[in-house]
Amino acid sequence: MVTLSAGLSPAALQAIADLEHRVVAADGGRLKLEWNALRHRSGEAVEDVLWWDGDRLLGFLGVYSHGAPTLELAGMVDPEARGRGIGAALLNAGLQLCKDREHGSILLVVPRSSAAGRALAERQGGRLDHSEHALELLGDPVEVAADPRVTLRAAAEADRPAVRELMRLGFGWEPPASADRDPHTLVIEQDGRPVGAVRLLREGDRAGIYGFVVHPDQQGRGIGRDVLHRLCRTARAEGADVVHLEVETDNDRALHLYTSIGFQPVITEDYYAL
Ligand SMILES: CC(C)(COP(=O)(O)OP(=O)(O)OC[C@H]1O[C@@H](n2cnc3c(N)ncnc32)[C@H](O)[C@@H]1OP(=O)(O)O)[C@@H](O)C(=O)NCCC(=O)NCCS
The missing domain is CATH 3.40.630.30 (Gcn5-related N-acetyltransferase (GNAT))
Structure with a gap:
């Protein structure tokens, strides 16, 4: 029952x-x-x-x-x-x-x-709202040369407005009030200036990557690939056997990036608005 x-x-x-x-x-x-x-x-x-x-x-x-x-x-x-x-x-x-x-x-x-x-x-x-592929990386990511100008650090209280703005610009929607408060948020910087944000979460022997965004003016310059590689290396070094993430089925650019670094699709999920 x-x-x-x-x-x-x-x-x-x-x-x-x-x-x-x-x-x-x-x-x-x-x-x-x-x-x-x-x-x-x-x-x-x-x-x-x-x-x-x-x-x-x-x-x-x-x-x-x-x-x-x-x-x-x-x-x-x-x-x-x-x-x-x-x-x-x-x-x-x-x-x-x-x-x-x-x-x-x-x-x-x-x-x-x-x-x-x-x-x-x-x-x-229910009406089909959107669909997402779930992807997993089981081994090491494909090697990417690290750009020393690009750094990652934990987001601080003072970063919240910048993180919100990055999400608004990158995803094209207004983030909810709590979106910039996640303690796992990392700020991506280039030459000390915020250019992106991402969350890396450890979940047992798995790690998940969420809310990955690079400022639209900085996209397509290799920052995303570099950061993704570092996150996967960090997760594996900390003991994660699997790194997973989700991507909307029509986000060809992100999907291409993820599969080219070694992620493989495990399932496609449909999201129905009720
Ligand atoms: C997805 C995202 C985080 C990747 O970051 P990025 O810095 O743009 O990534 P890179 O510059 O390393 O590019 C990765 C691949 O995307 C493609 N790409 C990125 N920007 C592009 C552009 N403006 N035009 C065409 N292709 C582009 C490139 O083909 C590149 O593949 P290649 O190295 O084989 O050429 C970023 O594009 C973004 O913030 N997008 C909007 C938010 C989003 O979709 N997030 C992912 C949610 S799952």
Whole structure:
């Protein structure tokens, strides 16, 4: 039955990891599970929906905010328990949670190969908003000569306006209020002047790269390639076996950069606006 959860116990996290393992073994690819968010749930609000059968977890749906006005929903159902309405029940409960929270829009993340997921989204009146490729780097990145004028440092409080401006210019949308507050933000500088920003997060034996942006006036000059190479080297030196990132399917330039440095696509995910 559906259980709403404010915070996740170590046993619940383990059950989610076991369910993820069973689902990936059956379906391949990977699942949109934000482990960093799941491990650090505040416990103050209900953010996860679980379906338990006794002590066996058969379904899970997480609500992720990323500090943005958009809420993302992503879930999974045990391969042996599909076709019993568990997915629909999880989604209905997740949508109810979203109604109780302040938000701009709601996106349901569906692996492109999941016909059942697409059907669920469409039954809720979902409309395809955009699609993203998830990519992974499993070995060392292709070598890139480092430009000594380009440096990386942790963002400080005083960098927040510059980081916001870089995101606004680079991504073409107004970043949400909290977007410049992420403690993992790095400022990319050239000759001591900020020219870009990026976030590097360690998630167990994986590392994730997010919010990668170079000022439009400085793009196409090799800064992105140089920085990406350094981030991948750093992540691997710190013990990450896999470096992952996501890129919109129509961002040809970034996709070309990532694959040319050694990243490989693992799955394509469709984001349905509900
Ligand atoms: C993606 C991004 C971070 C890459 O940084 P960058 O400094 O432009 O990257 P580089 O100069 O190292 O270029 C990398 C590749 O992109 C291509 N490219 C970059 N700018 C280009 C331009 N203006 N015109 C054509 N191709 C361009 C180049 O072909 C280059 O490949 P090559 O080395 O084989 O020629 C940057 O372009 C950017 O901020 N884009 C907008 C935000 C974004 O899309 N972020 C990624 C989200 S996943």
